[in-house]
Amino acid sequence: MDEPAMATLLIVDDELQVRKLLETLLQYEGYHTHSVASGEEALALVAEQPPDLILLDIMMPGMDGYEVANHLKNDPATANIPIIMLSALSEPSARLSGLQTGAEEFISKPVERVELWLRVRNLLRLKTYGDQLKTHSLMLEQQLRERGSETAKMNVHDLARLDLENALRQAVTAGEFQLHYQPKRTVADGQVCGLEALLRWERPGYGAVSPAVFVPILEQLGLIVAVGRWVIEHTCQQIATWQRGAIGAIEVSVNVSGQQLIEGDLIADIRQCLADAGVAPQWLEVELTESSLMENIQHTISSLQRLRDMGVKIAIDDFGTGYSSLAYLRRFPLDTLKIDIAFIREVTTNPQDAAIARTIIELAHSLNLRAVAEGVETPAQLAFLKEAGCDQVQGYLFSRPLPVPELERLLLTTRGA
């Protein structure tokens, strides 16, 4: 799901240099920007031309960021505009006060380019989705108001969220999820060498909902453990079906949430699912994000070690934007590093991204890990990755994630059965 074309962002900061820097970074990412130097100007401009997102400095003379956010979030006309608070203060209390006003995100100064871009992009995606829900929610709000209940005080955002939560609970009970599979290819000979299983949800009456929207909610509702187990079970059965048929043996990776590792019995689930399907562990890989690995390091290392001893492969997903240090990386039992999509996007035009991608590939190889690049969309990106020694690639250049029948057709033609 892409953000709306040419989203307009409003930058509010009393410091000229910060405004200039943010304008440059965001315009470079293709956004329109407006900048103002005070909270008062910000409120006036928002009333006139509501932006798609606001970057709001906390410490400003006159009206500060908290006050501006309070105004905007308490006005139904502007409550849905996402706000990213900016602050040089790193204390958790500043962050909390910012979030309490209703701001969606918080970034510390000095602003880091990739973090800024990812947070802006993710929030805009959520807003697009929220806008889709608005009509439906307004209707619900009307119904509640008619009933005159306490809940009528809830705003549109809360209602849309509540509605989505209920739909997700229903999706879990009714088994509305599906898996699509995206092929990975070896850079050396272009052969399909594996697949990534990706969760899809077709919400009845709405159509496909982005996993970027529903997976975090499944996590917050504690439903990700059950859904994650279903993913593993379903994937193992699919691997077995392919092994018995014309497709043959193929490695499949599944995305695992940190919660499955900490709250669920991931190891027992995987062992059981592999045994039930009659699949050897070497055909399954689990992908964990860098940040989920860092949540409970000791427990994570010992769980992963047990999985690895069993023969299951382990990948770090979205590598490079999280917080793992090299010291930890060495202690995790790993097979694969997947370079975060943020570095691949402009790898051929941005020398910093190119340097980071090269470094991650070299790092992977020096630790005897394979390097996989996601989000490969152009021949130029592929040429760069080939030259840099990347092992595997995945992305729209070759194939989007496919439903099983389409994927099987692709595998049967390209694997030259």
Ligand SMILES: [Mg+2]
């Ligand atoms: Mg992944």
